[in-house]
Ligand code: SF4
């Protein structure tokens with residue numbers, strides 16, 4: 328179902344939606360960085376092609392969350408689950424790569440033998456509104472690893488900027504319900520044609536690599552590992568900000584009353600202690616093994632395990648790496664097998 332939302336009516340739609348959902352959207356902080364935060368009719372989401380620094384992962388997989396509390400009680404110990412319900416949440420302004428990243432996380436935390444109940448609770452309460460980028464940023468390479476329009480159509484609603492209005496495409500019953508708001512009006516054939524121009528432009532593939540070729544070319548002894556390991560300082564920014572990285576650690580902390588809180592906290596395979604075992608052995612002792620793991624996992628291991636490429640081409644790791652270790656250069660080298668000349672940005 329397609330409808331038109333005049334830009335001047337965005338406020339009305341959010342007001343209407345706020346009676347049903349807690350609203351999240353891209354919000355700019357004073358330092359210029361962007362993340363998903365509460366939005367409303369008075370605090371509109373930023374809808375443009377600028378990607379949020381933090382990914383939507385925080386809404387479904389918080390960087391730190393309590394799993395349960397152990398209460399020794401009065402001779403009757405018990406495990407207390409974290410309190411609170413998962414509020415119905417509408418996330419507005421997700422980029423196509425953000426929408427796809429949720430599909431990757433779903434494969435990891437919902438499919439297979441075990442479901443993660445914490446992730447499942449948040450994910451099932453989440454309704455998504457994509458914003459189809461009108462152009463790519465210099466660091467984006469979504470169309471090199473997939474079809475950003477197909478990804479957008481996995482959101483409940485996809486918004487495409489056609490000038491003075493957005494074409495809204497509902498893809499699910501929840502999306503159709505959202506388009507039932509009186510702020511929407513019928514869309515014309517010309518407006519749909521303008522939307523299709525935006526879609527086709529975003530689909531254009533600029534980069535020379537292809538995820539199937541990368542997966543086929545990923546090799547244990549690939550020379551590109553040495554080149555990127557030489558630059559990498561192991562800060563972990565690339566994986567902490569990556570929307571699809573899922574590594575976490577489990578910690579226990581004693582709190583008041585002799586209780587112990589068990590919590591899950593974000594971690595990364597780029598840290599030297601991540602794979603260090605209890606007896607001291609570390610199977611990934613150097614950065615070479617650690618960067619190899621990260622990239623091989625994204626393009627090969629997760630494809631075998633979950634049937635989906637683990638990179639959505641969002642470009643966060645490209646744009647925010649402090650030493651400009653450009654993943655795209657490594658991927659090009661893997662595909663072409665030409666050595667390791669284009670690892671630098
Ligand atoms: S952001 Fe750059 S320097 Fe930091 S761990 Fe990732 S590749 Fe290495």
Ligand code: SF4
Nearest residue numbers: 569638639641642644
């Ligand atoms: S590996 Fe880099 S480009 Fe790919 S999804 Fe993660 S942050 Fe985005």
